[in-house]
Structures are given as structure tokens and as C-alpha cells.
Amino acid sequence: MSEKKVFEYPGAEIDVQWDGRLCIHVGECGGARNDLFVAGRDPWCVPDSCKTAEVREVVERCPSGALTYRDKSGAKEQAPPENIVTVVYNGPLYATGDLAIAEAPEDMPGVRFRAALCRCGQSRNKPFCDNSHLEAGFRDFGAVGERGPGLGATGGTLSVKPLTNGPLLLNGNLTIRAGSGRVAWQGTTVALCRCGASQNKPFCDGSHKAAGFESG
Secondary structure, X not given: OOOOXXXXXOOOOEEEEEEOOOOOOOOOOOOOOOOOXXXXXXOOEOHHHOOXXXXXXXXXXXXXXXXXXXXOOOOOOOOOOOOEEEEOOOOOEEEEOEEEEOOOOOOOHHHHOEEEEOOOXXXXXXXXXXXXXXXXXXXXXXOOOOOOOOOOOOOOEEEEEEOOOOOEEEEEEEEEEOOOOOEEEEEEEEEEOOOOOOOOOOEOOOHHHXXXXXXX
């Protein structure tokens, strides 16, 4: 029997789900100044401890998509008005927006709008981050040297296609933020490194071939 990975926390007006396959323990949920998530408490999440709007806001802080909700009023999470990829200091790519990730399982609804994508090459849950960069000692501070061709519009669907044994190919209106938070690159098509070996991070430079990167 497989180990349970998705947990449900029911409430009167809103239910919260936590997917352990995606969680990288950033702590945005537990750091919120309320009693929605309390470490060591059973249950860990109590949706009735907060107003429904506050529950939605805290859940949507989760950068990996591990947290989702089911609002019984029918309200649903909406795509942000801009597609943004943030290059995390020594960590993954945080993607937010109207995401269409090619290899996202149907039972991972959280990655529709929020995802943490592996860029160290070591994740056992590719294309998603599983914190393997910590054990691997992956180092990249998130500087971005290129500016891109620019954007004529924002929003719309951002296609994210993990190429076999290769980079992440992104198509759609996109802004890339450096690890410092600076708006660094804007354009509509880009290949981002996910093998960890590129000398031009976060962009792919073909190093996955020499590195023998395997995405399977």
C-alpha cells in the first residue's frame, strides 16, 4: 500500500488540502500571523480558525503549489495578471501565473498557478523541486545577466515544457526576476537550465549534454 501523500483539512466554509509530494517546507503557511497552521498541533491546519478570505490568501502564498483549497461558496484561485519566474538563491525556480506544465499530474491542482521547479538536476520529483539542492550543495545566487527582447503584453497562458534530458522550454508572456527581486528578463520564449550545469544560469547553454543529464 502506498504512503498517503495528500491530506484534507475540512472546514465549515472552506477545506484545505496539503500535498506532501510538492511541499518544500518554505514555511509561508506557518509564518502567517494567525492560527490557520500551527506546528505540533493535531490537526495542523484548522480552516475554521480564520475568515475564509484569509484562508485563501495564506494558502495562495505557498510557492510550490502544495497547498490548495476548496471554497464552498464556489470561489476559486485565479491566475495572477502576470507570469513570473523567480530565480531563488541556491534554490529552485518559483513560477507563478497561468501555468500549463506539460508533465503536471492531474492530481496536483496546486501547480496550475504556483510551482517550484527544479534547477539543480537532482530532484527525484522532476520537474518539481524536492529540496535535493540542499543535499547536493547546489550554488547559484540567482543573478540574471540578460534582459530579453521585452514584452508587448502580460498574462495569458505560460506553457512550461520539460524537454527530455534537456531544459525547461517556456512559451508565453514572461518576466524573470533575479534572486535579488529585480525584474531582469522579459520575453515570450526561453529555455531555462534544469541540469544545474549551465554556465549562464538560469538560461540553458547546452551543458546538459556534456553533463549526461537524465530527466527520467
